[in-house]
Amino acid sequence: MKEKEKLLEIKHLHKDYGNGPVLKDVSLNVHKGEVVVIIGPSGCGKSTLLRCINGLEQIQSGKILLDGEVITENKTKWSEVRQKIGMVFQSYDLFPHMTVTDNILLGPTKVQGRDKKEAEAEAERILERIGLLDKKNAFPRQLSGGQKQRVAIVRALIMKPEIMLFDEVTAALDPEMVREVLDVMLELAKSGSTMMIVTHEMQFARAVADRIVFLDGGEILETDTPEKFFTRPKTDRAKRFLNTFSFHMERERGGKAI
Amino acid sequence: MWDNTIVKMLLEGTGATLYMTLVSTLFGYVLGLPMGIVLAITDKEGIKPNTFIYKILDFIANIVRSIPFLILLILVIPLTKAIVGKSYGSSATIVPLVIAAAPFIARMVESSLKEVDKGVIEAAQSMGAGTFTIIWKVLLTEARTSLLVGVTIAIGTILGYSAMAGTVGGGGLGDIAVRYGYHRYQTDIMIVTIIILVVLAQILQGLGMMFSKKLDRRHV
Ligand SMILES: Nc1ncnc2c1ncn2[C@@H]1O[C@H](COP(=O)(O)OP(=O)(O)O)[C@@H](O)[C@H]1O
């Protein structure tokens, strides 16, 4: 069903901020159209992994290839590479002094040099699709968290990246806004986008992922299909990690039995 | 009360002070803004870390700032003569004013730009934005409120310096205050010049703050 063309290859990646290793020998391939969800306890290196992929962090050894080309070399033209890698952050990071439209248009017009009219028309199309067209002239402070995050997704998407990286994009949201953001991502997954998603929303992970990667202590401990990973995790650490989430459900079940 | 000559002199003095202050601020920014931008981006936390360039500019800024203005005024007389042709009067005072103001402005620009949220800068980087785009569209745009507060402070400081330059023949209101108030004991004229200076400072300050508030989009 999905093409088996390697889009992103991470080989023996080591990362150290100067006080001990954060990523240890991480190797991972992401194929075109694939949705890889990375889960793991806080501080295990998930953000660092994503940040290494688009060059926000320097790596110590190993390499990363995009479309078969090594991007972790000194001569890497990050400006070009990053246009192919869209990234959405937990804290939205919209430009506070720009309207929604200007936030979205900065990339296509100032970085990609696209025609402003054409880019604006596209921005409006996407905003319309996610129900935010009426906010196109609003400033970020006038939006809810969920709206901000959806705008941030549009801002990354309009660059037509080959792969999208999402770093806990719903973690800062009030619960009632989580859904609207996850729905946009599910939509993207359905339309065949290649994505790497870091999330603590386990049900969402299970629904959206082609593959789950379990990261702990800077190492990949498991890689599996969501069905297998969530029903029969192989390692104890993954079991323990999943237990911290299932606790809540067991109590609910217990409650019903009474 | 006073004859026309004195009123005319006060008006001309006010004009000269405004001229020195505003022109010096302008040229102060011509030098200080790029210097501040380079300081901000070459810092080790900046978008183009470069210890060598940072250290050099840092050193220059510190040295110039540690020289008292009156000393600087005398030190740069040869340069002033070379540029303006004479070493006294309003135009001549602009040279030392610019030299004194530029590093101070650079520091304010640097700290304004460093206030810009790192996440927002990374968001721009992650889109592939180049250094120039980030400076222009992110740093200067997002820091503009703080930058304008800086302009206001710079104008106030330069106004004060320009009055100080009056003590050594710098022209403007400071000059008048010294000549009449100090040398001729005409306290009334000195008080009027001081009032004019205070009012000027208040007006310029008020205008600057008004503009910076107008440009702030971060709060409701
Ligand atoms: N800029 C940094 N400097 C030093 N240490 C860092 C930095 N960023 C992250 N770390 C450390 O690296 C580890 C992994 O962090 P991170 O990738 O943010 O984890 P996660 O996203 O999985 O919670 C943590 O121990 C964290 O303290």
Ligand SMILES: [Mg+2]
């Ligand atoms: Mg993280």
